[in-house]
Every structure is written in structure tokens, then in C-alpha cells.
């Protein structure tokens with residue numbers, strides 16, 4: 001019988017249902033160490049690079065598109081990375097139902113879907129409820145990173161964050177020359193920079 005592509009990718013790719021009613025990071029990862037979440041992790045370039053560069057930290061991508069999530073997980077599985085995983089499902093559900101309060105060291109929100117048309121802006125993932133979710137799961141002292149090439153999305157996020165008393169704006173990371181094609185924060189950063197778009201970057205610390 002042909003192997004089931006989903007189950008054979010465990011533990012690198014798991015759905016919300018696989019994970020169960022709550023996430024215990026100590027059981028989810030091989031080693032208990034600080035956890036960073038990548039929301040809308042796409043093809044997983046950030047997860048891959050971050051997990052290789054920081055073996056003393058755990059990284060988990062939350063990706064609603066299972067196809068993309070499996071692609072990312074395949075890269076992690078190929079290298080048998082013990083500190084990187086992908087959960088397939090709606091990040092809002094994972095944040096609300098599975099992740100314990102204050103159990104996340106950093107959240108990364110890179111190039112979220114822009115939903116260009118004004119009447120579709122309400123579908124943007126970064127909204128006041130999403131900020132509440134992040135506030136709940138990020139530990140005091142933890143970080144929130146947001147990058148995008150969409151100026152009005154960035155302005156909306158910065159406006160929302162400036163109204164939050166629980167996050168403090170930090171100096172943003174500077175742009176640097178990529179040494180090779182894998183040397184970008186994410187696939188979307190690579191794509192947009194190659195097209196010559198400016199990239200907006202911000203970082204906040206949970207007080």
C-alpha cells in the first residue's frame with residue numbers, strides 16, 4: 001500500500017486535529033526550549049533557516065494551506081530537524097485553542113495575505129482580535145516581528161500596535177544584502193526584493 005503522504009510526514013507536518021486539544025511544547029518538540037511561531041509560514045524558508053541557525057530554540061509554522069505546509073515540512077524532514085515543525089490549520093484556531101498563555105517566546109508575521117480590495121480588508125489576519133491572541137500567547141519580554149511589502153498594511157499594523165500598552169516598539173532590523181538565494185527571511189521577501197519593492201520591517205517587545 002502506498003504510504004499516506006500526511007502521516008508519513010509526522011512529526012514535521014501535523015494538522016490541528018493530529019496535535020490534539022492542547023499543545024504541550026515539551027511533548028511536541030524533542031527538546032524543551034524557547035518556542036517561536038511563524039504565522040502563515042508558507043514554504044518554510046524562515047523555519048528552515050531559523051531552525052538551522054538556532055538549534056537551541058524551537059520553531060513552529062502555522063499554515064492554513066496544507067499543500068504549502070507540507071512543502072515546508074518536507075524541507076525540515078529532509079534535514080531531520082528536531083526543532084522545527086508545521087501545524088496545518090487556521091492560525092487563529094491554534095492561537096485560541098491550543099497554545100497556552102505566555103508559552104511563546106516570539107511570533108513572526110511575515111508578508112501576510114494583503115487582501116488588496118478595501119472591501120476585503122476585513123479578511124486581513126492582523127486585526128484587533130489577532131493582536132489580543134498574540135498578547136495572550138507571547139510571554140512578557142517576548143518579541144513580535146512583522147515584515148511586509150504592502151505599505152498600507154504596515155501602516156495599519158503599526159497603528160494597531162501603537163495603541164497597545166502591552167507592546168513596545170523596538171529598533172527595526174536593517175536590510176542587508178543576501179549572500180545567496182536562500183539568504184532571505186522568507187520566500188516572499190526574496191520575491192518582492194527581486195522585484196524591487198521596498199520592504200517594511202518592525203519589531204515589538206511584550207512588556
Ligand SMILES: C[S@@+](CC[C@H](N)C(=O)[O-])C[C@H]1O[C@@H](n2cnc3c(N)ncnc32)[C@H](O)[C@@H]1O
Pocket residue numbers: 039040041042043062063064065068089090091092109110111112113114125186187188189
Ligand atoms: C503571502 S503568503 C506569505 C508566506 C510566508 N510568510 C512568506 O513570507 O513567504 C501568506 C501565507 O499565510 C497563510 N495564511 C493565510 N491565512 C492564514 C491563517 N488564518 N492561518 C494560517 N495561515 C494563513 C497563507 O496560506 C499563505 O501561505
